[in-house]
Amino acid sequence: MSQTYDNLADYYDRWIEGDPAAAPCAAFYRRLYMETKGLIVELGVGNGRIAGPAARDGAEIVGVDTSIAMLHAARTAWAEHTGGRLHLIASDMRELPLPSGTVSLVALPFRTIGHFTGNEEKLRVLVEAKRLLGPSGIFVVDHYVFDRDWADAHNRRWLKMYVGCDNADGEVGIYDRYDYDFENCMMHVTTRIERRANDDEDKKIEDTRFDFSWIDPADMKVLIDRAGFEVVDVFGDYGGRAFDGHAEEQVWFLRAQ
Ligand SMILES: C[S@@+](CC[C@H](N)C(=O)[O-])C[C@H]1O[C@@H](n2cnc3c(N)ncnc32)[C@H](O)[C@@H]1O
Numbered sequence: 001m002s003q004t005y006d007n008l009a010d011y012y013d014r015w016i017e018g019d020p021a022a023a024p025c026a027a028f029y030r031r032l033y034m035e036t037k038g039l040i041v042e043l044g045v046g047n048g049r050i051a052g053p054a055a056r057d058g059a060e061i062v063g064v065d066t067s068i069a070m071l072h073a074a075r076t077a078w079a080e081h082t083g084g085r086l087h088l089i090a091s092d093m094r095e096l097p098l099p100s101g102t103v104s105l106v107a108l109p110f111r112t113i114g115h116f117t118g119n120e121e122k123l124r125v126l127v128e129a130k131r132l133l134g135p136s137g138i139f140v141v142d143h144y145v146f147d148r149d150w151a152d153a154h155n156r157r158w159l160k161m162y163v164g165c166d167n168a169d170g171e172v173g174i175y176d177r178y179d180y181d182f183e184n185c186m187m188h189v190t191t192r193i194e195r196r197a198n199d200d201e202d203k204k205i206e207d208t209r210f211d212f213s214w215i216d217p218a219d220m221k222v223l224i225d226r227a228g229f230e231v232v233d234v235f236g237d238y239g240g241r242a243f244d245g246h247a248e249e250q251v252w253f254l255r256a257q
Contacts, residue, residue, distance in 0.1 A: 001066060001067075001115055001210065002066040002067045002068065004067075004208055004209075004210045005046070005065075005066075005067035005069065005070045006067050006068060006069040006070075007069075007206070007208040008191060008193075008208055009047065009067065009069035009070045009072070009073050010069075010073075011162075011172070011174055011193055012046065012047050012049075012070070012073070013047070013049065014161075014162040014164065014172065014174055015161050015162060015174045015191065016110075016161075017161065017162050018159070018160065018161025018162055018174065018176070019161070021110075021111075021144070021238065021249070022110070024237070024238040024239065025050075025109055025110050025142070025238050026049055026050045026109075026110075027238070028238035028239070028240075028251070029042075029050045029054075029107055029109045029140075030050055030053055030054050032105065032107070032140065033050070033051070033054035033059045033061065033105070033107070034054055034057060034058070034059060036059065036104050036105045037104060038060075038103070038104030038105075038134070039060050039061075039062065039102060039103050039104055039105075040054075040059055040060065040061045040062070040103070040104065040105045040106075040107065041061070041062045041063075041064065041096075041098065041103050041105070041106045041107070041129075041132055042061060042062070042063045042064070042107050042108075042109065043064050043093040043106065043107065043108045043112065043125070043129065044064070044065055044093060044108060044109070044110075044112040044115075045061075045063025045064060045065050045070075045071075045074060045088065046065060046067075046070045046073075046074065047070050047073035047074050047077060048063060048073070048074030048077060048078045048086065048088075050109055050110075051063045051074070051078075051086055052074065052077055052078035052081070052082065052086060055078065055082035055083075055085040055086035056078070056081045056082050056083075056085075058085070059085065060085050061085065061086050061087070062087045062088075062089060062098065062103075063086060063087065063088050063089070064088075064089050064090075064091050064093055064096060065088070065089075065090065065091075066090065066091070066092055066093075068090060071088050071090055074086070074088055075088055093108075093125055093128060093129075094121070094124045094125055094128055095128065096128055096131075096132065098132055099132075100131050100132065101131075101132070101133065101134050101135075102132065102134055103132040103133055103134060103137050104133075104134060104136075104137050104138070105137065105138050105139075105140065106129040106132050106133060106137065106138075106139045106140070107139075107140045107141075108125065108129065108139075108140070108141040108142075109140075109142065110142070111142060111143045111144060113125060113141055113142075113143055113215070114143055114212045114213050114214060114215075115210075115212060115213075116213070117184075117186055117211050117212070117213040118213075119215070119219065119223060122215065122223055123223050123226055123227060126139070126141075126223055126224065126226075126227035126229065126254075127227050127228075129141075130227055130228060130229060130254075130256050133255075133256055136255070137255070137256070138232065138253055138254065138255055139229065139252075139253075139254045139255075140251065140252065140253055140254070141251075141252050141254070142238075142249055142250060142251040142252070143214060143215060143220070143249070143250055144214065144248060144249055144250070145217060145236075145247050145248055145249060145250055146185070146214040146216065147248070148182075151178070151180050151182070151187075154178060155178065155179070155180045156177065156178075156179055156180075157177065158175045158176070158177050158192070159175060159176045159177065159178070160173070160174075160175055161174040161175060161176050161191075162174040167198075169195060169197075170195060170196050170197040170198045170200070171194075171195065171196040171198075172193065172194070172195055173192075173193070173194040173195075174191065174192070174193055174194075175191070175192045175194070176189060176190070176191055176192075177189070177190040177192070184213075185213050185214050185215065185216075186211055186212065186213045186214075187211070187212055187213075188209065188211055189209065189210050189211070189212050190207050190208070190209050191207070191208045191209075191210075192205060192206070192207050193205070193206045193207075193208075217234075217243075217247075217250045220250060220252065224252065224254060228256060228257050229254035229255065229256060229257060230254065230255050230256075230257045231252065231253070231254060232253040232254065232255050233252075233253040234250060234251065234252050234253065235247075235249065235250075235251035235253075236248065236249060236250070236251075237249045237251070238251065
């Protein structure tokens with residue numbers, strides 16, 4: 001997985017522009033970080049697009065990621081602006097070099113749990129998050145609610161995520177393709193980056209492939225119970241709407257039992 005994001009780090013912000021959930025997700029977590037008293041850990045902190053602004057505004061955050069390129073992007077963008085309040089650690093979130101019982105909020109934003117394609121792997125993430133939490137600490141984790149109609153309409157097609165032009169990269173096109181494996185709640189993702197330098201006739205095409213899973217909310221609840229969490233709340237989107245049969249997202253607020 002670190003190789004995947006090492007390949008995508010330079011294009012990450014442009015790539016996620018193609019996802020309508022990217023901005024509301026960031027706004028939701030930044031607000032949550034600003035409301036939290038005490039230490040925050042963001043699992044899969046990426047380029048710090050959420051943690052950076054919150055640390056700049058006063059939050060104390062440890063950001064964990066396996067991708068050296070994403071961590072480098074976070075450091076470059078935020079180190080000078082966060083007054084030492086953003087601590088970046090290269091680590092797998094399933095085995096963290098952090099002490100138990102000291103954290104007020106552990107967050108796993110933007111459907112990153114989907115990178116763990118088996119339920120036992122997802123459970124390992126939940127158990128490790130729980131280990132970090134202090135007595136009244138909260139773990140917040142989100143994913144989308146799988147939409148079969150959307151998947152059928154987009155299966156095995158190229159989806160435009162970004163097209164633009166700038167001085168540094170010339171013309172850039174970013175496209176996603178999802179090849180669904182419905183039986184295993186998984187898709188094989190190809191992210192294609194097409195670049196044409198300003199003085200070049202030829203296009204350079206680079207594909208990055210990875211697997212991504214979804215999880216039914218009922219199955220997520222089973223993992224939550226197995227990890228020893230109780231559900232404090234669950235939202236149906238990043239704006240705080242109630243979770244019901246029409247919810248597009250599942251945003252879980254969990255506390256250790
Ligand atoms: C979808 S991005 C989310 C980044 C950021 N939280 C955001 O919302 O923009 C997922 C991030 O998780 C990281 N990641 C994936 N698997 C990981 C693992 N096992 N341990 C730590 N980080 C991981 C990736 O490198 C990537 O930066």
